[in-house]
Amino acid sequence: MQLSGLVKDVAAWPGGQRLRALLAALALALAWVAPARSDVLPDDRADVLFHRYDGGGLVVEGPSVLVQKKVTEKFAVNAAYYVDQISSASIDVVTTASPYKEKRQQESAGFEYLQGQTTYSGGFIDSNENDYASKTAFAGVSQSMFGDLSTVSIGFKRTWNNVYRSLKNEATDETYRDPSFHQQNENHSYTLGLTQVLTRNLIGNFDFETDVDEGYLSSPYRQVRYLISGALGTPTAIIGTETQKYPNTRTSNAVSVGLKYYLPYHAAVDGSLRYFHDTWAIGAETLQLHYAQPVWQHWLFEGFYRFYRQNSANFYQDVFARIDEYNYYTRDKELSTYHANTLGVGLSYQFLVPRVRLITKATANLRIDHMMVQYENFRDERYSKLFVGGDNGHASYAGGEPLYVLNANVLQAFFSIWF
Amino acid sequence: MDSTRTTRRLKFVQRGLALSLLAALPALATTSATPAPDFQLSERGGTAPISLGQFKGQVVMLNFWASWCGPCREEMPILESIQRKYKPLGFTMLGVNVEPDAKAAEAFLKETPVSFPIAYDPQSKVSKLYDVEGMPSTVIVDRKGTIRFVHRGYKPGDENEYLNQIRALVRE
Amino acid sequence: MMRAPCVARVLFACGTLTALAACAPIQPWVKPYEREHLADPIMSLDPNPVSSDYLQHVFGVREASRGATGAVGGGCGCN
Numbered sequence: 001m002q003l004s005g006l007v008k009d010v011a012a013w014p015g016g017q018r019l020r021a022l023l024a025a026l027a028l029a030l031a032w033v034a035p036a037r038s039d040v041l042p043d044d045r046a047d048v049l050f051h052r053y054d055g056g057g058l059v060v061e062g063p064s065v066l067v068q069k070k071v072t073e074k075f076a077v078n079a080a081y082y083v084d085q086i087s088s089a090s091i092d093v094v095t096t097a098s099p100y101k102e103k104r105q106q107e108s109a110g111f112e113y114l115q116g117q118t119t120y121s122g123g124f125i126d127s128n129e130n131d132y133a134s135k136t137a138f139a140g141v142s143q144s145m146f147g148d149l150s151t152v153s154i155g156f157k158r159t160w161n162n163v164y165r166s167l168k169n170e171a172t173d174e175t176y177r178d179p180s181f182h183q184q185n186e187n188h189s190y191t192l193g194l195t196q197v198l199t200r201n202l203i204g205n206f207d208f209e210t211d212v213d214e215g216y217l218s219s220p221y222r223q224v225r226y227l228i229s230g231a232l233g234t235p236t237a238i239i240g241t242e243t244q245k246y247p248n249t250r251t252s253n254a255v256s257v258g259l260k261y262y263l264p265y266h267a268a269v270d271g272s273l274r275y276f277h278d279t280w281a282i283g284a285e286t287l288q289l290h291y292a293q294p295v296w297q298h299w300l301f302e303g304f305y306r307f308y309r310q311n312s313a314n315f316y317q318d319v320f321a322r323i324d325e326y327n328y329y330t331r332d333k334e335l336s337t338y339h340a341n342t343l344g345v346g347l348s349y350q351f352l353v354p355r356v357r358l359i360t361k362a363t364a365n366l367r368i369d370h371m372m373v374q375y376e377n378f379r380d381e382r383y384s385k386l387f388v389g390g391d392n393g394h395a396s397y398a399g400g401e402p403l404y405v406l407n408a409n410v411l412q413a414f415f416s417i418w419f
Numbered sequence: 420m421d422s423t424r425t426t427r428r429l430k431f432v433q434r435g436l437a438l439s440l441l442a443a444l445p446a447l448a449t450t451s452a453t454p455a456p457d458f459q460l461s462e463r464g465g466t467a468p469i470s471l472g473q474f475k476g477q478v479v480m481l482n483f484w485a486s487w488c489g490p491c492r493e494e495m496p497i498l499e500s501i502q503r504k505y506k507p508l509g510f511t512m513l514g515v516n517v518e519p520d521a522k523a524a525e526a527f528l529k530e531t532p533v534s535f536p537i538a539y540d541p542q543s544k545v546s547k548l549y550d551v552e553g554m555p556s557t558v559i560v561d562r563k564g565t566i567r568f569v570h571r572g573y574k575p576g577d578e579n580e581y582l583n584q585i586r587a588l589v590r591e
Numbered sequence: 592m593m594r595a596p597c598v599a600r601v602l603f604a605c606g607t608l609t610a611l612a613a614c615a616p617i618q619p620w621v622k623p624y625e626r627e628h629l630a631d632p633i634m635s636l637d638p639n640p641v642s643s644d645y646l647q648h649v650f651g652v653r654e655a656s657r658g659a660t661g662a663v664g665g666g667c668g669c670n
Contacts, residue, residue: 040490040574047641053649066641073574080641084669106665125665132668147552147619159666187666189658195636200625203634209658219668254658260636262628270636276656284656292633300633310655335655342650367642373653410649412642487630517624546624554623 041076041114043360044069047416055371055408057089057099064414074114078123082106091404092333095381096223096241100168100175104129110138117144130175131220133162140191149197159187165220185215201262205272211252218246224331225398226320233400240323244330247315252278256286267293276310282335284310298351304344304369312337318379319399333404336378344369344410353417361418373406380404452567455479455560458545460515460538463528469538471513471560478510478588480581481558483540483551485518486527490573491555495531497578501585502535508589509562515540517551557581561588637661 045068052061062083070076082105089099110123122139140155165181168174191209198204223241230236258272269291276284287307295301313335315328346367353359380403383396396402455471462469471479482498484491502512512535516524519541528537540546549558553571559581561567568584570577621629628634637643640662647662652669 047639049641049645051645064641064645082645084667104667104669106667108665123663125663127665127667129668132666134666134668136663136665138663147621147623149619149621155663157663161666161668163668191659193661197621197626197629200621201628203629203636205636207659207661211658252656252658254656254660256659260634262631262634266631266633268631268633274656274659276658278655280655282655284654286656294633306650308650308654313655334653365639365642369646369649410646412645414639414642416639416641483624485624485627487627518627543622543624546622551622551624554626556623 041070041074041112041119042068043418044076045416045418047414049412049414052411053408054411056091056406057094059087060084076112078110078112080106080108082108084129091380091382091406092222095385097221098168100166102130102166102175104132117148118142119144131164131166131177133164135160142193151193151195153191153193155189155191155193157187157189157191159189161185161187161215163216163220181220183216183220185213185217187214188212198259203260205258205260207254207256209254211250211254213250215248216246217248217250218244218330219332222330222332224320224329225318226323226325227399228323232319233397235397237398239319239398242323242329244332245328246330247280247328250279252276252282258288263293265293267291280335281314282310282312284308298349300346300348300350302344302346302348302367304342304346306342306344307339308342309339310337312377316377318377331378333375333378337376338373338378339376340371340373342369342371358419359417363416365412365414365416367412369410371406371408371410373408375404375406378404452565455481455558455564455566456548458548460540460545463516463521463525463537463539465536469513469536471564474511474513475564476509476562478505478562478585479560480510480512480585481515481549481560482512483515483517483546483549483554483556483558485516485554486523487518488554492527492531493575494555494573494578495527495533499533499535501578501581502533505585505589506535510585510589511535513538515545517543517546517554559584559588562591 045066047064047066049064049066050061051064053059062085064080064082066078066080068076068078084104084106086102086104087099088102093099104127106125106127108123108125110121113120119142120140121142123137125134125136125138127134127136136157136159138155138157140153142151142153144151161184163183163185165178166175167178169176189209189211191207193205193207195203195205220243222244224244225239225241228238228240230238254274254276256272256274258270260268260270262268269289271287271289274284274286276282276286285308289305291303293301313330315326316330316332316335317325318331318336320326320329344367346365348363348365350361350363353362379399379401381398381401383401384398457470457472459468459470471481480498480501482494484495486492498512498514502510512533514533514535514537516537516539518524521539521541524537524539538545549556555573557568557570557573558566559568567588570580632638644662644664647660648664651657651660651664652667657664
């Protein structure tokens with residue numbers, strides 16, 4: 001009875017205070033409930049990956065390197081280096097500008113500290129490209145409980161972004177930052193996760209994340225179309241363009257549940273479902289299915305299927321009825337309504353390197369994914385702008401172009417060693 | 420104001436916390452004085468079953484392990500060296516493998532051979548009997564058959580504790 | 592909208608602990624010696640973080656949704 005009265009009192013506290021008190025209580029409880037057994041940090045490893053994305057006229061490739069090493073029994077550090085080498089002639093680029101090449105470099109470093117059943121982790125990510133500089137700091141606590149059957153984790157992440165605009169010197173063909181354009185935005189993210197052993201063969205997991213963005217969330221390159229006069233989809237349509245305009249804030253929530261099941265022949269199948277919703281009225285669902293099976297002596301085969309669909313932001317339109325029709329307007333296809341299917345296969349070969357005693361295990365891996373995206377309210381402007389007379393002689397005019405379809409191939413080739 | 424009522428309720432909860440903490444203190448104690456339950460399991464490479472009772476008079480270190488458990492594999496060569504050192508003094512290591520299928524254990528033991536007896540507990544009878552709560556688990560039994568020390572898990576450095584405890588019991 | 596006193600907030604946290612401490616004696620229903628399948632590397636939830644992080648980045652830059660993926664991503668102006 002005392003406890004229920006206490007709960008009523010706490011319920012009377014202002015919302016933010018209540019949330020903070022609950023998070024603090026949870027963090028304290030996580031540290032307290034731990035019995036004095038010890039866990040282990042993951043094995044030391046190094047991975048070198050080559051990645052290549054090719055789709056819709058855009059090619060992005062580069063290396064990705066990750067190293068994870070225990071400094072002491074309880075303290076491990078990790079570092080990663082990643083590059084996106086971009087050659088873009090994508091639909092957004094060819095209809096509004098000219099193809100370009102760019103390079104994005106990302107470096108990150110982090111640590112993990114184990115104390116009893118609790119793992120504290122943190123890190124920093126730094127990403128740089130011509131027109132965008134992003135810095136992220138994150139920290140998390142993870143607690144193993146109930147005889148190692150459950151793991152509860154909470155995480156915090158903050159990202160600071162600096163947005164610039166690249167201009168091209170037509171004479172020298174060099175790109176440089178437009179000194180008159182510099183915007184910023186910030187992201188705060190909170191995550192809660194639970195991994196639960198359900199049976200001898202089944203693991204479940206649950207993740208929840210809240211993101212809050214503030215600042216300049218738009219892109220200086222993207223334009224929207226609006227109708228000046230005439231009828232859409234007919235030769236009379238006259239279209240104007242203006243730079244898109246985004247709200248200054250965005251809050252989103254995502255929740256996902258997943259299961260992984262051990263199959264009697266040393267294989268495993270897993271699936272997950274994720275729901276997303278935000279204050280821009282975007283709702284999205286993701287379904288992922290994955291299967292892994294050892295084949296022959298040293299090989300592992302994997303199959304992957306992903307279904308994704310989203311509906312557009314409430315300020316998205318392919319063509320607006322007039323200039324400044326609403327307070328905010330975008331034609332960014334990332335915010336349009338579409339659905340996508342992805343199929344992937346992977347093959348891994350596990351081997352030993354007896355001559356190098358340091359290495360306990362090594363794998364060579366290949367993974368190919370094929371993405372098929374069907375846009376539902378984003379039209380393929382190339383038909384009205386670039387293809388004279390439309391496809392196969394079918395006239396295509398602004399507002400009446402076929403809906404855009406994107407097919408992309410994603411390739412990954414990587415080596416991993418454990419030491 | 421409301422704050423006095425809240426504070427009074429919280430103070431009550433605080434007292435309840437102190438009491439329940441005492442009750443909920445986990446059994447960190449690694450010493451006990453209960454007799455080690457006897458059991459019979461099939462022995463690796465033997466036709467006759469092996470039992471704990473046949474080692475009465477010796478100090479016995481029961482080690483519950485599995486080939487899929489990393490720390491267990493790490494510990495094995497150390498257990499072998501302990502066996503070699505203390506066997507002449509009236510000590511024996513007794514490994515209890517908890518896997519339902521002996522194949523993986525056999526493959527591991529071929530690579531990492533040991534000279535002490537290994538018993539197979541495929542139905543987890545003895546694991547349940549000894550309330551095994553971590554992998555590996557080590558139970559040290561004295562010459563009279565009483566459980567004296569219990570270790571849960573293994574991390575490098577634990578063998579020093581094992582050696583201290585064995586040395587003490589061997590002198591009895 | 593009163594500000595709860597600092598002491599009261601700490602004690603509330605301790606009260607939650609009492610409740611959780613009382614839950615601690617739940618016996619694990621999968622014993623440590625029954626975790627053979629769960630310990631198999633094929634049951635790892637994220638066996639190759641370098642690969643899963645990359646794939647999450649590929650999807651993330653094309654989609655409006657974000658979060659609850661298990662990957663901690665940095666920002667980028669990828670468009």
